[in-house]
Amino acid sequence: MSRKPYVREISHTTWYLARRRDLLHMAQEVTFLFIGIYTIMLLWGVKALSEGPGAYQVFLDALGSPLVIAFNWITFVIMLYHSISWFSVTPKAMPVQIGEEFLPGGIIAAGHYIAWVVVSAVIYYLAGGFNG
Amino acid sequence: MTQRTVELSILRYRPEEDDKPWFQTYQVPCDEDWVVLDAINYVKDHLDGSLSYRWSCHMAVCGSCSMMINGDPALSCKTFIRDLPEGQVRIEPLANFPIERDLVVVMDDFMEKLQRVKPYLIRSTEKPLEEGQHLQSPAELKKFKQYTLCINCACCYSACPQYALIPEFIGPAALTLAHRYNQDSRDQGRDEREDVVASNEGIWDCSFAGACSDVCPKHVDPASAVQQMKIASTVDWFMRRLGLGGGKS
Numbered sequence: 001m002s003r004k005p006y007v008r009e010i011s012h013t014t015w016y017l018a019r020r021r022d023l024l025h026m027a028q029e030v031t032f033l034f035i036g037i038y039t040i041m042l043l044w045g046v047k048a049l050s051e052g053p054g055a056y057q058v059f060l061d062a063l064g065s066p067l068v069i070a071f072n073w074i075t076f077v078i079m080l081y082h083s084i085s086w087f088s089v090t091p092k093a094m095p096v097q098i099g100e101e102f103l104p105g106g107i108i109a110a111g112h113y114i115a116w117v118v119v120s121a122v123i124y125y126l127a128g129g130f131n132g
Numbered sequence: 133m134t135q136r137t138v139e140l141s142i143l144r145y146r147p148e149e150d151d152k153p154w155f156q157t158y159q160v161p162c163d164e165d166w167v168v169l170d171a172i173n174y175v176k177d178h179l180d181g182s183l184s185y186r187w188s189c190h191m192a193v194c195g196s197c198s199m200m201i202n203g204d205p206a207l208s209c210k211t212f213i214r215d216l217p218e219g220q221v222r223i224e225p226l227a228n229f230p231i232e233r234d235l236v237v238v239m240d241d242f243m244e245k246l247q248r249v250k251p252y253l254i255r256s257t258e259k260p261l262e263e264g265q266h267l268q269s270p271a272e273l274k275k276f277k278q279y280t281l282c283i284n285c286a287c288c289y290s291a292c293p294q295y296a297l298i299p300e301f302i303g304p305a306a307l308t309l310a311h312r313y314n315q316d317s318r319d320q321g322r323d324e325r326e327d328v329v330a331s332n333e334g335i336w337d338c339s340f341a342g343a344c345s346d347v348c349p350k351h352v353d354p355a356s357a358v359q360q361m362k363i364a365s366t367v368d369w370f371m372r373r374l375g376l377g378g379g380k381s
Contacts, residue, residue, distance in 0.1 A: 003232070004147035004148075005231060005238045006145050006147070007230045008227070008231070015293065015297070016293065019203065021291075021341075021343055022341070022343070029339070089340070092359055093356065093360060093363060095360070097271070099271055100271045100274050102274075
């Protein structure tokens with residue numbers, strides 16, 4: 001008897017709508033759009049700074065527009081979602097074995113949060129943020 | 133024992149008669165302690181002997197009876213009817229695999245991928261027999277034991293969005309098996325596996341959706357194995373650039 005296996009096609013554009021799990025995954029994937037745009041904006045600022053006070057002032061004025069402020073708030077929330085969901089899975093990627101036992105995942109995730117705070121504080125310090 | 137009648141909606145595909153799959157419903161009187169496989173066996177024994185599906189152990193060991201239950205891949209012998217929401221139970225063959233007949237899928241691609249990662253102990257230096265066995269400490273065993281628990285049920289392939297979109301992807305179970313041997317203190321075959329494991333079709337096709345670990349009935353956590361291999365492979369890459377070895381170039 002000849003075989004006739006049936007292949008179920010899936011939509012390459014809407015596949016993630018069927019399950020909540022896939023939808024949340026895609027939500028995390030699209031956060032890159034906002035973080036990417038934010039990074040480009042930051043690079044524009046660095047470029048403006050190198051071009052002199054006039055160009056930098058144009059950049060600062062642009063930052064003050066309600067549209068950019070709204071975008072930055074949205075990006076901040078999205079970045080938090082991305083970071084928290086990422087840190088929560090770090091124990092999977094970096095298990096630490098001591099003797100026969102593995103460190104509890106919570107400790108590894110907590111280590112990442114502490115590193116995040118320390119690195120942020122160092123950058124804030126280097127940027128002169130603690131000088132008032 | 134309390135009994136309730138459950139409507140099973142089962143995807144049927146009879147290659148000699150059907151051009152495409154279709155749902156057939158059955159009313160099944162289920163005991164309180166029945167799993168989905170019991171209900172399907174009831175259909176086979178009392179309602180419709182033409183229904184095809186795979187099963188063997190009925191105790192979550194053989195990995196044969198995996199199927200889509202209400203849209204999620206699961207072992208039908210481990211899914212209790214009483215734990216499912218009231219109403220119709222939808223049963224389909226494992227997603228992301230071609231349907232051979234009814235609930236039976238073609239698993240050739242999965243089997244071929246398992247072989248490609250060389251899932252066995254590889255030694256570059258053979259130890260003479262008179263030197264005795266390869267000893268392994270409990271700590272060394274613990275390092276990979278979790279990854280030995282895979283029963284090849286392929287639920288992870290069925291849940292994986294990347295495998296659904298990129299059929300070339302080596303996939304969760306096979307990569308996890310590669311990691312299991314890479315982590316084994318008796319094995320020396322990591323470099324031999326790297327060509328497949330660290331290729332685009334290997335670990336780098338994984339987007340860390342984590343669905344494989346969510347559905348794994350044996351809690352193997354394939355997502356963790358794949359992410360650990362990504363880190364190891366990245367470290368290798370930097371070590372090679374720094375001229376400090378780091379596996380195969």
